Amino acid sequence: MPEAPFVVVGASLAGLRAVESARKAGYSGRLLLVGAEEHLPYDRPPLSKAFLDPGDDPAMPHHRTDDELRALDVELRLGVPATALDTDAREIVLGGEEQLRYERLVIATGARARQLPGEQLDGVHTLRTVEDARSIRGALDAGRRMVVVGGGFIGSEVASAARKRNVDVTILEAAPLPLVRAVGEQMAAACADLHARNGTELRCGVSVTGLEGEGRVEGVALSDGSVLPADLVVVGIGADPVTDWLIASGLHVEDGVVCDETLRAGPEVYAAGDVARWHNALFGRTMRLEHWTSAAEQGAAAARNALAPARATPYSAVPYFWSDWYRDKLQMVGITAADEVTVIGDLDDARWLALYRQDDLLVGTLGLNMPGKIMKYRAMIGWRTAWQDALAFAGR
Amino acid sequence: MRIVLDESKCSSLGMCESVAPDFFEVRDDGALELLNPTPPGDQRALMEEAVAACPTSALSIEE
Ligand SMILES: Cc1cc2nc3c(=O)[nH]c(=O)nc-3n(C[C@H](O)[C@H](O)[C@H](O)COP(=O)(O)OP(=O)(O)OC[C@H]3O[C@@H](n4cnc5c(N)ncnc54)[C@H](O)[C@@H]3O)c2cc1C
Numbered sequence A: 001m002p003e004a005p006f007v008v009v010g011a012s013l014a015g016l017r018a019v020e021s022a023r024k025a026g027y028s029g030r031l032l033l034v035g036a037e038e039h040l041p042y043d044r045p046p047l048s049k050a051f052l053d054p055g056d057d058p059a060m061p062h063h064r065t066d067d068e069l070r071a072l073d074v075e076l077r078l079g080v081p082a083t084a085l086d087t088d089a090r091e092i093v094l095g096g097e098e099q100l101r102y103e104r105l106v107i108a109t110g111a112r113a114r115q116l117p118g119e120q121l122d123g124v125h126t127l128r129t130v131e132d133a134r135s136i137r138g139a140l141d142a143g144r145r146m147v148v149v150g151g152g153f154i155g156s157e158v159a160s161a162a163r164k165r166n167v168d169v170t171i172l173e174a175a176p177l178p179l180v181r182a183v184g185e186q187m188a189a190a191c192a193d194l195h196a197r198n199g200t201e202l203r204c205g206v207s208v209t210g211l212e213g214e215g216r217v218e219g220v221a222l223s224d225g226s227v228l229p230a231d232l233v234v235v236g237i238g239a240d241p242v243t244d245w246l247i248a249s250g251l252h253v254e255d256g257v258v259c260d261e262t263l264r265a266g267p268e269v270y271a272a273g274d275v276a277r278w279h280n281a282l283f284g285r286t287m288r289l290e291h292w293t294s295a296a297e298q299g300a301a302a303a304r305n306a307l308a309p310a311r312a313t314p315y316s317a318v319p320y321f322w323s324d325w326y327r328d329k330l331q332m333v334g335i336t337a338a339d340e341v342t343v344i345g346d347l348d349d350a351r352w353l354a355l356y357r358q359d360d361l362l363v364g365t366l367g368l369n370m371p372g373k374i375m376k377y378r379a380m381i382g383w384r385t386a387w388q389d390a391l392a393f394a395g396r
Numbered sequence B: 001m002r003i004v005l006d007e008s009k010c011s012s013l014g015m016c017e018s019v020a021p022d023f024f025e026v027r028d029d030g031a032l033e034l035l036n037p038t039p040p041g042d043q044r045a046l047m048e049e050a051v052a053a054c055p056t057s058a059l060s061i062e063e
């Protein structure tokens, strides 16, 4: 029987880093990268940023060229989803029919955008794939009135892009404030204020009860009984980990593939990226991140550990996320569950920092236009810096 | 080895600094400073890690 390959399922950032790291670690056997999308791995953060800018159609933000991937000697199976996993037989099913044995497996199937319930109307979009981004670009070129459902990062970025084209935008947020999960109670209002500063209307505490229009969206019906006119609706209400193909796998799936601190999900099976819920020893808790940096790092770590389970090393990290709004850059490192938040600077200014304390430790930092500081705080969080020392560093 | 920065791609995300603070530093205005553009050979693994960490592929290594 021929040697069973090392298989990576999900051909995006985490999957790409997994195959690259397997080769880097010296693995020279068969290596297979399976992806549901037809494209070579491409980068998602630009899709809600530069990709939506007015002007010529942008190039596809590929991570690697065909040649670069070929040089790694990776067998690509693109355009076919894995539809089942049997961890006892060490076998996956591709496209519902083809059975494929693996020697080791990395699961990197990411997340998919949550949709509004009900029938799908034209003019209503989510944003996860390059096709989604192209549709939104086209719609922005023609659009006049956009409604963004959900005040999270992606919705906020799309709103920024729309404002660059002078499209009117209203963001709807069901909670009293947007971004509470992402930046915490204390700082959500300061972030929300950036919308007001840039002429974007933000309405909180209202939920969508339905979409109006025949075939094409014309308005958004709200819980307060009003209807907002719209010719373009972008739904940014979060993403769910793609685990439906794992139902019968025997793996523990609970808002993501549950892994230990080495990203191990089961025998010879590891997970990485947006799909993985793992134990982050640095903070003593499990988390599932939807961040570029952790997806890249976990992809590499999962493949290394899969190749040498006996010598597997824990993956722990200080979460890092950035977001570009209008002309501003927001950067968040660490976690937001805090006993206290101290703002360095003035929230009405164009730049500030917010430090998050839990017990007597610095656990998080949020910066607006503070690129020169944020990584210093990330390092300090990683060293478990005492709160007083963090304040002293900040000049307090 | 020489570290090359494509300034048009760098968007001050600072991951390189996070990986190798002795070699990269984002300044307050967002510009990235290469603290030592010609690192010694024994730093190769760290430099490769920093290059890979950049979300915008703004860094590369020249021999
Ligand atoms: C619009 C947008 C903007 C973002 N901006 C930022 C940002 O500014 N900063 C930041 O830190 N992060 C940002 N992110 C998040 C970041 O892009 C993700 O964390 C990252 O893409 C996760 O990579 P991944 O490989 O885990 O998953 P994904 O990128 O979700 O890739 C998973 C891949 O697996 C494929 N797949 C799914 N199911 C199967 C299956 N059964 N079989 C085979 N293949 C399958 C999917 O088609 C997909 O190609 C953004 C994300 C989006 C969508």
Ligand code: SF4
Residues within 6 Å of the ligand: B009, B010, B011, B012, B013, B014, B015, B016, B017, B024, B026, B032, B053, B054, B055, B056, B057, B058, B059
């Ligand atoms: S990681 Fe890349 S984008 Fe970020 S500062 Fe370094 S070179 Fe610039």
